[in-house]
Structures are given as structure tokens and as C-alpha cells.
Amino acid sequence: MNDLTATGAGIGRSIAATLSRLTYDDLPPDVARIVKLFTLDTLGVIGGAAKAPGMADLLAALTAWEGDGKATLLLDGRRVNPASAALANGAAAHSLDFDDQHDPARVHVFCVVLPAVLAAVEAKDGPTSGQDFITAVAAGVELFCRLGLTCYNSLGKGWHPTTALGSISAAAAAAKIFGLDAERTLHALALAFVQLSGTTQFIADGALAKRIGPGFAARSGVLAAHLAAYGLTGPWRFLEGEAGLFKLYERGEVKPEILTGGLGETWHVRDLSMKPYPCCRCVHTTIQLALELRAQGLRGEEIDSGTIELGEVNRKIVGAPFDRAHANPVVHAQFNAAYGFAAALTDGKVEIASYAPDRIRADDVAFAGRFTTIAASDIEPTAIAPARVSLRLKDGRTLIAERWTMKGAPDEPMSEEEVFAKFRACLGWGFDAPADAVLRLQKKVMALDTLEDARELVTDFLACRR
The missing domain is CATH 1.10.4100.10 (2-methylcitrate dehydratase PrpD)
Structure with missing residues (x-):
């Protein structure tokens, strides 16, 4: 103190x-x-x-x-x-x-x-x-x-x-x-x-x-x-x-x-x-791990169960078991590491539509319910970026992936064009905004x-x- x-x-x-x-x-x-x-x-x-x-x-x-x-x-x-x-x-x-x-x-x-x-x-x-x-x-x-x-x-x-x-x-x-x-x-x-x-x-x-x-x-x-x-x-x-x-x-x-x-x-x-990604920052590294595993050929139907390891504070915020029937699915999914991983692995992207109630409750992301999230002994309790995923596949293999940096942070920033693209996508989603008006506001x-x-x-x- x-x-x-x-x-x-x-x-x-x-x-x-x-x-x-x-x-x-x-x-x-x-x-x-x-x-x-x-x-x-x-x-x-x-x-x-x-x-x-x-x-x-x-x-x-x-x-x-x-x-x-x-x-x-x-x-x-x-x-x-x-x-x-x-x-x-x-x-x-x-x-x-x-x-x-x-x-x-x-x-x-x-x-x-x-x-x-x-x-x-x-x-x-x-x-x-x-x-x-x-x-x-x-x-x-x-x-x-x-x-x-x-x-x-x-x-x-x-x-x-x-x-x-x-x-x-x-x-x-x-x-x-x-x-x-x-x-x-x-x-x-x-x-x-x-x-x-x-x-x-x-x-x-x-x-x-x-x-x-x-x-x-x-x-x-x-x-x-x-x-x-x-x-x-x-x-x-x-x-x-x-x-x-x-x-x-x-x-x-x-x-x-x-x-x-x-x-x-x-x-x-x-x-x-x-x-x-439009969800709690504590989930972002887990999403990136899923996208990297998907690029290597992994698909959700191959997974029997999984464990997500985070810092203790992150675990408290986003480590609850995934519940497809949650009464408030949007907030629940935005703060759920297992869902973020499942959505990214299934769709190859995580966007605003990923957190629509029907998407959250879909069958192809239900495997998120077979994940457990725990605090990692080698990750500082308050660290926000690190994450590790351990997967047991149905064919008996085990996959482990980890990441210690997070996209969008100063050490791994979004490019200016990525920022502009996100801006255009958001206004398109919410307003179906005219392209000329969006560009005028951007300028x-x-x-x-x-x-x-x-x-x-x-x-x-x-x-x-x-």
C-alpha cells in the first residue's frame, strides 16, 4: 500500500x-x-x-x-x-x-x-x-x-x-x-x-x-x-x-x-x-489465436474440448462458461473468450454481425460450450495481452497456441487504412451511409x-x- x-x-x-x-x-x-x-x-x-x-x-x-x-x-x-x-x-x-x-x-x-x-x-x-x-x-x-x-x-x-x-x-x-x-x-x-x-x-x-x-x-x-x-x-x-x-x-x-x-x-x-474486433479487449488475443489456427487449416468440428488460459483479471471478466441460451446473449458473448474463439475459428473474421443474437445461438459455434477458461500460472494477473489455447482434437491430437501481443496496441497497431476501413464499415452497418458523406466526414x-x-x-x- x-x-x-x-x-x-x-x-x-x-x-x-x-x-x-x-x-x-x-x-x-x-x-x-x-x-x-x-x-x-x-x-x-x-x-x-x-x-x-x-x-x-x-x-x-x-x-x-x-x-x-x-x-x-x-x-x-x-x-x-x-x-x-x-x-x-x-x-x-x-x-x-x-x-x-x-x-x-x-x-x-x-x-x-x-x-x-x-x-x-x-x-x-x-x-x-x-x-x-x-x-x-x-x-x-x-x-x-x-x-x-x-x-x-x-x-x-x-x-x-x-x-x-x-x-x-x-x-x-x-x-x-x-x-x-x-x-x-x-x-x-x-x-x-x-x-x-x-x-x-x-x-x-x-x-x-x-x-x-x-x-x-x-x-x-x-x-x-x-x-x-x-x-x-x-x-x-x-x-x-x-x-x-x-x-x-x-x-x-x-x-x-x-x-x-x-x-x-x-x-x-x-x-x-x-x-x-467489437468485443471486450480481454478476448482479442484469443480471437487472434483462432484466426491463426484457422489459417493453418483447423476447423471447429475437429475440436473435442479446449482450455483458454488468461491472466486472472481477464479470466474474471471473460472466463464464464459459454451459454447459448443466455437471457442477454449480446453482452454475454461480447464478454466470453470461448465464444470469441469459436466465432473467429468458424467464420474467419469477427465483426459487428458476429454478435447478433441469432449468430451467437447458432449450432456451428456451440462447441464454445466445451471450453474452460482458467488463470495461467505464468501470466501476470493484470496482464491484458497474453493468452494460450490448448485444444484436444477428436482424433486424439493436442494443439497448443499462445500469443503475447495484441492487434491494435502500440506494438502491433492498426494501419491508417485499417482505421479508415473500420470507420466506413461502422457507418455502413449503422446508417447505410452514403459513401460521399462518409468520405466528407473522414476528411x-x-x-x-x-x-x-x-x-x-x-x-x-x-x-x-x-
């Missing part, structure tokens, strides 16, 4: 001061480009969620209580208050489990930060330049990554760190858009902490709440920054206080020095991973630093809806 008293008071104040001073000129060129690429990816994933389970119900629930507002529900174009827009768009960004992740920190960042920034941009009077937009996103994302690294075992304790830590990060980003000074930025972060929530129980129960969690965080962050702008205050020792994040929520299992060390100069944004995002008014992103996104 770390000695929190050694850090002294005022960690949140230090963070707020640094982020409030941050300008576009402080961003290294590669960081600005990363922000643009992941903004593109997230907008694509939001569009892909147009037909995702629960999204129509969420939009109906939110609009049942309000009329026209200042911000846009991206999936249907209706205008609502900015907090509701952040909630709905954040939920859409996460609903396919196709959004980015900082693998070491185990947080999905853009699904929270980008919807919060879009809502703040629309809520604000007057235009926000593309450079200011990029700076705000970078600030929120960087804080998010650092919070995840600081609270290194949050997921292992049952928190959903994307939801829990996302509210603070979204507040930081929205505060940049609203132009808050250091003191009001501090209170925005603190007011977001007061709203902190998040649990992995929705994963265990296969509930649609899983996809709404990041929306809750985006909503809380925008609301916190808005309240702070009007002078409301929060507990300034929200991190290191006796009832702050570190002690109350994380039980002292934290590395506080990560939060402030090199903030504004050293960028953990560079360590983000983009997802090639607009990649030239974001030249825009005088970032609200053009919303206009061009809506043009992709038929």
Missing part, C-alpha cells in the same frame, strides 16, 4: 492548474494526430451503434422528458440538453464494445471524453476552434489514462474504471471547452468525483447497463463542469482525502505519482489501442486542426444518416 500522506495535499489542484494552462501549441504533433484518428474511430463506432440493442430505448427514454435543447443525439438528430446528449452519445460509443482502450490502464477513454466534449461544444455560446477541440480531448484523455494507471487494480476490485474514472476525465475536457480557470477546473473535477459510480456487476449479469456506464460518466463530467462554471464547489481533496478516491474507492492501492509526473509533457495518450475529422467551428463535425455526422 502506498503512503498517501507522502504526496501531500492538493493533487487535484495541481492537475487542474496544469490542464487549465494547456494549449494546442503544447501538444506534440503525433499527439494531435492520435486525437484525430481516435475521434474518427469513435464517431464511426457511434454510427455503427444505430441498431444496437438498447439504443432506441435509451433515446426514447431521454426524449420522453424533454423538448428541444442545445445539443444533438447523434443517432437520430434530435436536440436535447447537453447532459442527456453526452449520456446517449457516450452509451452509443460503447454499445458495440468496439471503442478504443488504454490496455495497461484498462479504461475506454474516447467513448466518455469525446461525447462530453461534443456536448460542451454545442452547449457553449459561440464557436470552438478545431485546435481547442483537440486540446480539450487530449487533456481529458490524458487524465483518464493516468487515472487508470494510478488506480491500477480498480477493475480487480469490481469497479468498472471506464465509468468510475471517466466522470473526472470528462469534467477536465468539458472545463477546457468552457474556458474554466484553474480553481473552477478543480471544482469541476471534484463535482464529477461526487457523482462517481461504476460496477462490473453489469458484465456478470449480461445487462445493457454495461453500455450506458460511459454515458453516465460523460453526462456527469459535462454537468460537473457546467456547475463549476456557475460557482458551485466540490471537495478539493477528492483524490487524497480520507473519503477521497484513493482511500475510499481504491483502498490505498494507488500510484499517485503517475497522475502529476510529467503531466502536459509526457503523453500516455500514445499508448492507446484501437479495437479491431473533416482528419483536418480538424484547421476548423474554425468544431460544430461542423456534428453537421457532417448527421449527413451520414439516410
Whole structure:
């Protein structure tokens, strides 16, 4: 356990001061480009969620209580208050489990930060330049990554760190858009902490709440920054206080020095991973192993049984036995290593259609039910990338395959063309989007630093809806 008293008071104040001073000129060129690429990816994933389970119900629930507002529900174009827009768009960004992740920190960042920034941009009077937009996103994302690294075992304790830590990060980003000074930025972060929530129980129960969690965080962050702008205050020792994040929520299992060390100069944004498959990141290496075995000629009908070995935290998240009759098949399959392996081996690909209920319940992937997932003794408990599969074949042979890296991570990145292809595929799936509108949006995002008014992103996104 770390000695929190050694850090002294005022960690949140230090963070707020640094982020409030941050300008576009402080961003290294590669960081600005990363922000643009992941903004593109997230907008694509939001569009892909147009037909995702629960999204129509969420939009109906939110609009049942309000009329026209200042911000846009991206999936249907209706205008609502900015907090509701952040909630709905954040939920859409996460609903396919196709959004980015900082693998070491185990947080999905853009699904929270980008919807919060879009809502703040629309809520604000007057235009926000593309450079200011990029700076705000970078600030929120960087804080998010650092919070995840600081609270290194949050997921292992049952928190959903994307939801829990996302509210603070979204507040930081929205505060940049609203132009808050250091003191009001501090209170925005603190007011977001007061709203902190998040649990992995929705994963265990296969509930649609899983996809709404990041929306809750985006909503809380925008609301916190808005309240702070009007002078409301929060507990300034929200991190290191006796009832702050570190002690109350994380039980002292934290590395506080990560939060402030090199903030504004050293960028953990560079360590983000983009997802090639629409499911929990803990499953991705298992999927890759299946694709490699398929390329070698293996087919599902040859398998008698199998064992998947993962790190202990991964096993807790995606190691449940595969249940074809699960009441909530989509979330269950997205968080099931055995299903991911079976779908990849059977189809030679894993895409949004792989997680349709009829596909999950099909006979040709039923062999996933003969797999057991265990914690590997030689894999670090919190390691996310490594996986090993041991297969017993019907002819008596045994096959063993393992992998220690993961596609989409900084050490095995998706190419720019792969990113663009995913963007086009998502908007095609969700909206049947016209190719010219998709290309226009793609070019607009990649030239974001030249825009005088970032609200053009919303206009061009809506043009992709038929």
C-alpha cells in the first residue's frame, strides 16, 4: 500500500492548474494526430451503434422528458440538453464494445471524453476552434489514462474504471471547452468525483447497463463542469482525502505519482489501442489465436474440448462458461473468450454481425460450450495481452497456441487504412451511409486542426444518416 500522506495535499489542484494552462501549441504533433484518428474511430463506432440493442430505448427514454435543447443525439438528430446528449452519445460509443482502450490502464477513454466534449461544444455560446477541440480531448484523455494507471487494480476490485474514472476525465475536457480557470477546473473535477459510480456487476449479469456506464460518466463530467462554471464547489481533496478516491474507492492501492509526473509533457495518450474486433479487449488475443489456427487449416468440428488460459483479471471478466441460451446473449458473448474463439475459428473474421443474437445461438459455434477458461500460472494477473489455447482434437491430437501481443496496441497497431476501413464499415452497418458523406466526414475529422467551428463535425455526422 502506498503512503498517501507522502504526496501531500492538493493533487487535484495541481492537475487542474496544469490542464487549465494547456494549449494546442503544447501538444506534440503525433499527439494531435492520435486525437484525430481516435475521434474518427469513435464517431464511426457511434454510427455503427444505430441498431444496437438498447439504443432506441435509451433515446426514447431521454426524449420522453424533454423538448428541444442545445445539443444533438447523434443517432437520430434530435436536440436535447447537453447532459442527456453526452449520456446517449457516450452509451452509443460503447454499445458495440468496439471503442478504443488504454490496455495497461484498462479504461475506454474516447467513448466518455469525446461525447462530453461534443456536448460542451454545442452547449457553449459561440464557436470552438478545431485546435481547442483537440486540446480539450487530449487533456481529458490524458487524465483518464493516468487515472487508470494510478488506480491500477480498480477493475480487480469490481469497479468498472471506464465509468468510475471517466466522470473526472470528462469534467477536465468539458472545463477546457468552457474556458474554466484553474480553481473552477478543480471544482469541476471534484463535482464529477461526487457523482462517481461504476460496477462490473453489469458484465456478470449480461445487462445493457454495461453500455450506458460511459454515458453516465460523460453526462456527469459535462454537468460537473457546467456547475463549476456557475460557482458551485466540490471537495478539493477528492483524490487524497480520507473519503477521497484513493482511500475510499481504491483502498490505498494507488500510484499517485503517475497522475502529476510529467503531466502536459509526457503523453500516455500514445499508448492507446484501437479495437479491431467489437468485443471486450480481454478476448482479442484469443480471437487472434483462432484466426491463426484457422489459417493453418483447423476447423471447429475437429475440436473435442479446449482450455483458454488468461491472466486472472481477464479470466474474471471473460472466463464464464459459454451459454447459448443466455437471457442477454449480446453482452454475454461480447464478454466470453470461448465464444470469441469459436466465432473467429468458424467464420474467419469477427465483426459487428458476429454478435447478433441469432449468430451467437447458432449450432456451428456451440462447441464454445466445451471450453474452460482458467488463470495461467505464468501470466501476470493484470496482464491484458497474453493468452494460450490448448485444444484436444477428436482424433486424439493436442494443439497448443499462445500469443503475447495484441492487434491494435502500440506494438502491433492498426494501419491508417485499417482505421479508415473500420470507420466506413461502422457507418455502413449503422446508417447505410452514403459513401460521399462518409468520405466528407473522414476528411473533416482528419483536418480538424484547421476548423474554425468544431460544430461542423456534428453537421457532417448527421449527413451520414439516410
